[in-house]
Amino acid sequence: MKNKILTQLEKIKNRNRLGIMTHVVVGYPSLKQCRELILKMAEVGVDFIELQIPFSDPMADGPTIMKANKKALDNGVKVKDAFALMKDLSSKLEIPLIFMGYFNTIFNYGVKNFCKDANKAGCSALIFPDIPLEEEENENFIKFAKQNDLIPIRVLSPASTKERLQKNAQIAEGFVYFVGRKGTTGAKSGLDKKLDQNLKNLRKYFKIPIAVGFGISDKSHLKSLKNKADIAVIGSAVLDIYNNTSKGKALKAVEKFLKKL
Amino acid sequence: MKKIKNIFIKTQYDSDKQGHFNGLGGRYVPEMLIPALEELEKAYNQAKKDPQFSDDLMDLFNNYAGRPTPLYFAKNLTEKLKGAKIYIKNEGLNHTGAHKMNHSLGQALLAKRMGKKRLIAETGAGQHGLATATVAAKFGLKCTIFMGKVDYERQRPNVFWMEQLGAQVVPVLHGTQRLKDAVTATLQDWITNVDDSYYLLGSVLGPHPYPSMVRDFQTIVGLEVKNQLQEIYGIDKPDYIIACVGGGSNAIGIFNPFLDDAKIKLIGVEAGGKGIQKIGNHAARLQKNQKLGVVEGYKSYFIQDSDGQIQNTHSISAGLDYSGIGPQHGRLFQKDRVEYKYATDKEVIKAFKLLAKSEGIIPALESAHAVAYAIKLAPKLSKNKTVVINLSGRGDKDIFIVAEALKDKKWQDFLESKVKK
Numbered sequence: 001m002k003n004k005i006l007t008q009l010e011k012i013k014n015r016n017r018l019g020i021m022t023h024v025v026v027g028y029p030s031l032k033q034c035r036e037l038i039l040k041m042a043e044v045g046v047d048f049i050e051l052q053i054p055f056s057d058p059m060a061d062g063p064t065i066m067k068a069n070k071k072a073l074d075n076g077v078k079v080k081d082a083f084a085l086m087k088d089l090s091s092k093l094e095i096p097l098i099f100m101g102y103f104n105t106i107f108n109y110g111v112k113n114f115c116k117d118a119n120k121a122g123c124s125a126l127i128f129p130d131i132p133l134e135e136e137e138n139e140n141f142i143k144f145a146k147q148n149d150l151i152p153i154r155v156l157s158p159a160s161t162k163e164r165l166q167k168n169a170q171i172a173e174g175f176v177y178f179v180g181r182k183g184t185t186g187a188k189s190g191l192d193k194k195l196d197q198n199l200k201n202l203r204k205y206f207k208i209p210i211a212v213g214f215g216i217s218d219k220s221h222l223k224s225l226k227n228k229a230d231i232a233v234i235g236s237a238v239l240d241i242y243n244n245t246s247k248g249k250a251l252k253a254v255e256k257f258l259k260k261l
Numbered sequence: 262m263k264k265i266k267n268i269f270i271k272t273q274y275d276s277d278k279q280g281h282f283n284g285l286g287g288r289y290v291p292e293m294l295i296p297a298l299e300e301l302e303k304a305y306n307q308a309k310k311d312p313q314f315s316d317d318l319m320d321l322f323n324n325y326a327g328r329p330t331p332l333y334f335a336k337n338l339t340e341k342l343k344g345a346k347i348y349i350k351n352e353g354l355n356h357t358g359a360h361k362m363n364h365s366l367g368q369a370l371l372a373k374r375m376g377k378k379r380l381i382a383e384t385g386a387g388q389h390g391l392a393t394a395t396v397a398a399k400f401g402l403k404c405t406i407f408m409g410k411v412d413y414e415r416q417r418p419n420v421f422w423m424e425q426l427g428a429q430v431v432p433v434l435h436g437t438q439r440l441k442d443a444v445t446a447t448l449q450d451w452i453t454n455v456d457d458s459y460y461l462l463g464s465v466l467g468p469h470p471y472p473s474m475v476r477d478f479q480t481i482v483g484l485e486v487k488n489q490l491q492e493i494y495g496i497d498k499p500d501y502i503i504a505c506v507g508g509g510s511n512a513i514g515i516f517n518p519f520l521d522d523a524k525i526k527l528i529g530v531e532a533g534g535k536g537i538q539k540i541g542n543h544a545a546r547l548q549k550n551q552k553l554g555v556v557e558g559y560k561s562y563f564i565q566d567s568d569g570q571i572q573n574t575h576s577i578s579a580g581l582d583y584s585g586i587g588p589q590h591g592r593l594f595q596k597d598r599v600e601y602k603y604a605t606d607k608e609v610i611k612a613f614k615l616l617a618k619s620e621g622i623i624p625a626l627e628s629a630h631a632v633a634y635a636i637k638l639a640p641k642l643s644k645n646k647t648v649v650i651n652l653s654g655r656g657d658k659d660i661f662i663v664a665e666a667l668k669d670k671k672w673q674d675f676l677e678s679k680v681k682k
Contacts, residue, residue, distance in 0.1 A: 056436065056571040057445050057556055060291045060452070066435050079568050103289060104555045108569030129291040130555070134279055138287070157293035159455055164295060179293060183453040 004096035004124045005151050005174045008047050009209055009230075018226055020261065021048040021211060023100065023235035025068040026085055027077030028054070029242075035085060037242065040251050042093045044258040047231065050127060053082045053101035060129045062184035064236040064243070079105060083121045090122025098153070100127040103141070112144050119148035125174055129155045133167055142171060153177050153211075158198050165205040175209040175231060178202055183214065191221055199228045219261055234261070262329060263488050265319070268481050269309050272520040274593060280469020283595070286588035288468040290558045294448070297455045302470045304375045309477075314370065321366045322481060325399070326356040330482075332489035332649070337619040345500070345642035347635060349622065350486050350515060353655030359625060360482060360511040360653045361392040365461060367478030369396035372459035379403040379458040383447040385412055385440035385507065386580035386627060387419025388654055389463030394428035396461075404428040407446040410438040412579045419658055437573050440507075440583045444557050464508025465587035468558030472588050479514025486649055487518055496647055501638065503528045504651035505630035506601065507544070507581035509590045511653035520598065528638070529590065530630045532576035533603035540564060544574035546586045547594050547601040554585075561591040577606040577662065578626035580654075604633035610666050612636055613656070625654035626662065 012019040022041050024034050041049055054072035058065065082099070090097050099118055106114045106128060118126065131141050145152040151174035156165065159182060168176070178199070181192040192198070192215065202210055212225055213233030217240075222232050238254055245253040276282045288298060308314040322328040331354060335347040352360040372380060380397045381404070384390030390406040397404035406428050413420055413432040423430050436442035444467070451460045465472045465479075490496040502519060504512035506529035519525045534543035546562045554563035556571055564572045564584040576582040593599040604612070609626060612633035617623050624632060631650050639648055656663065664672035 055569075056565075057441065059445055059448055059557065060293075062449075063435075070436065073570060104565075104569045107553075107555045107560075108565070108567075130289050130558070132288065132290065132292060132295055134295075135287055135289060138281070138284060155292055157291070159293045159296045161296050161299075164292065168292070182293065182455060184449045 003149055003151060003174070005048070008096050009175065012047060012230065018222060018229070019047040019211075019231035021050060021231050021233045022046045022238055022258070023050040023052060023233070025052045025054055025065060025072050026082040027072035027075050028068040029071065030075060031077065031081060031085065035089070036251060037254065038089055040255055041258065042095055044255055046095070046258065048096055048098060050098045050100040050235070051082060051086060053079060053099060053105050055102040055105055058102060060184055062236060064239050068239060079109060083117060086118070086121040086123050096124035097122065098125040098127055099123050103128050103131040106141070107139070111139055111141055115144040115148040115150055118150055123150060125151040125153050127153045127155065127177060133171070155179060156202070158182055158192065158194065165202065169205040172206060172208060175211050176202070176206050177211045177213060177233070178229070180212050180214045180216070191215055191224060196228060222261055262485070262492055265481065265484050265488070266315065268315065268318070268484065269477055270480060270518060272517065274520050274589060274596070274598065276469065276473055276589070280473065282589050282592035285560050285591045286469060286472055287560050288558065289555045289560065290468045291452070293452055294455070294468070297451065298468055298470070300375070305371060305470055305474050308371055308374060314374070318367055318370055321370070322363070326362045326366060327354060328481065329485045329489070330354045332486055332493065334494065335620050338616065339639070341619055342636060342639040344639040344644065345646035345648045346644070347639055348490070348494070348499070348647065348649045349620070350482060350649060350651050351622070352482060352511065352651065352653045353622070353625065353628070357388070357392050357395050358655045358657060359388040359392070360479060360514060361389040361463060362395070363481055363514065364463070364475045364478040364510060365389070365392035365396045368459070368461045368474070369400050369402070372402065372461065373400050375459065377402070377457060377459035379405070379454070380461045381405045381407070381447050381450050381458050382461045382463055383407050383440065383443035384463060385409070385443065385582060386578065386625070387412065387416035387423070387658060388580060388625070390423050390428070390430065391419050393461050393463070394423040394426040397428060398426045405450065406430045407433050407443040407450070409433050409440055409443045412439060412443070415662060416579055416658060418660070439574065440579070441557065441571060441585065448557065464510040465513050465589060466508045466557070466559055466561070466585060472559065475510055476513045476517060476589065479510050480517045482511070482514040482651065483516060483518035486515060490647070498522065499525060499649045500646045501526045501528060501648040502651065503530060503631045503635050503638070503648065505530045505581060505627050505653060506586060506590060507532070507583045507627065508585070509587035511651050513587065513589060515649070515651040516599065523598070527599040528634060529599050529601045530634045531601060531603040532578060532581035532630060533605040533608070534575040534577070536605060537603060540566070541573045542575050543603070544576045544582050544584065545603045546584070548603055556585060559588050561588040562586050562594070577609060577666065578630070580625070580627040581630065602634050604630045608633040610663070613663065622652070623656035624652050625656050626659045628653045
């Protein structure tokens with residue numbers, strides 16, 4: 001069977017539109033509400049959803065997602081809950097679901113077993129930013145992911161040098177995740193001035209679709225990405241809306257926000 | 262004392278080119294930090310080969326920081342314990358009061374060479390932050406220090422001094438609000454301001470090349486001990502060296518020149534806190550159920566739960582209150598080259614009092630961990646044995662904590678009268 005990521009990428013291409021990827025933290029604000037949020041996102045029509053496995057030290061995340069990680073852990077959420085949620089929803093939803101997180105979670109679980117179980121749970125890809133290519137020899141992360149039909153998404157940034165882009169392009173599959181600005185997630189909104197130039201440069205090395213994240217929060221951002229990138233990642237912005245709306249209305253607010261996009 | 266010219270030595274326990282200490286260490290960071298680490302590694306390797314860099318650093322060590330620090334024969338303590346001869350390497354006499362000045366000077370010199378305009382650093386006890394703020398002032402660099410809110414509150418005097426030196430001190434409100442969260446916050450700042458900022462890391466941890474680089478700048482401590490023992494005391498080499506281990510910078514600094522001589526016993530002392538039975542009560546990573554993990558850019562032993570979540574630690578000393586340990590220490594533990602012991606808060610306070618009253622030396626609470634273990638060890642050894650304690654810092658900064666631990670009534674009255682004014 002074809003990986004759902006590839007199927008979804010084809011769909012976006014055929015319809016000539018920008019794909020949308022959203023993000024949740026498993027167990028935030030609670031397991032139940034997180035599940036509702038994912039279902040709502042899928043219903044509105046997003047193309048990919050990242051399920052972040054909460055971690056105590058989420059190095060690449062800004063305040064919004066850090067707080068969500070902490071809250072989820074305070075709620076007692078375990079890695080096994082993330083697997084259960086993945087299994088439950090991947091069988092219900094057509095769109096691909098992705099595990100996002102930090103490498104210690106995988107390392108602690110055992111790289112081989114984690115990949116096996118993630119595949120069994122219906123996960124389509126992995127986004128783990130803190131396991132660079134240089135450590136592959138020790139960890140076999142990419143190897144086991146690919147063996148289990150999980151696409152290890154490469155995450156690159158404006159700081160990446162030509163050598164880094166080349167190196168990553170050689171092994172990248174599915175799409176490449178480009179961090180639109182230097183910084184952590186959701187720290188600042190708005191697109192980086194050099195984004196156009198950076199994306200052009202990225203295209204030179206990557207033949208696969210490009211997803212852009214960090215700082216995307218409204219329709220004008222999406223417009224300016226059209227024809228330059230293939231997927232827009234909206235992470236903290238959705239959580240911010242969810243957090244800033246009174247209980248009961250939060251789901252509706254997210255729906256409204258995503259529909260506008 | 263014989264002039265030390267070369268501080269860059271090699272041992273069989275060094276990392277490979279990618280910073281792996283037989284699998285530990287490494288560079289587990291997001292892609293956005295890799296170019297910065299590559300740039301740092303390149304600059305550092307060049308600096309190491311440049312005799313001018315070493316000359317400049319030695320000049321700063323000797324004429325700014327006050328090196329060499331004394332190696333002092335603790336006669337009274339030795340007589341009291343009736344065992345091995347005890348020598349104290351008094352790093353507390355460094356400028357700003359601790360060994361942290363050694364790697365701060367080395368790294369500031371490097372930052373300057375790299376053309377960086379701003380220093381950022383994490384701090385636990387505040388000693389590393391203080392040293393960083395000091396070198397930033399000296400080198401005319403901007404400076405931001407991140408400090409977990411718990412530490413920010415309990416080490417107020419250091420916060421005050423850092424601010425006087427011109428640094429901005431940011432209390433870190435996320436996670437456990439301790440050293441590990443300060444490390445994360447500094448990494449995040451670095452991710453954002455990677456072009457003009459230099460991350461002046463305060464221990465032998467984090468992604469490669471930090472564990473090796475910080476060790477190299479601390480090796481001056483061990484090199485001096487070697488010379489001082491021979492020249493002042495006519496002792497060829499020590500039998501035991503004891504140092505406290507948080508991240509492990511002072512310990513690796515004094516151990517490094519002795520690592521290849523297996524006859525010299527090396528002992529690292531972790532923070533036993535309120536006892537090592539329960540997670541959350543201590544910061545002893547190598548005592549029970551040691552668990553490998555990959556956090557904050559490196560692989561080593563971390564205090565974590567079954568899901569790999571990093572857990573809370575406790576120690577009376579903020580500087581040892583850290584859930585991870587430098588990767589080379591992890592390696593030295595695996596190879597049994599260094600023995601890792603622990604001391605509890607209670608033992609530490611006892612050691613603090615004994616050293617103060619018998620030798621007139623007020624140790625930092627971190628360093629008092631090493632003293633506490635020496636008190637246990639020395640009486641069991643014969644009188645011709647030599648024990649060296651690395652007294653990594655002086656205790657001035659701990660005045661509030663010690664006074665509270667000792668329940669000193671007069672101090673309490675003083676504080677109250679100050680508040681009333």
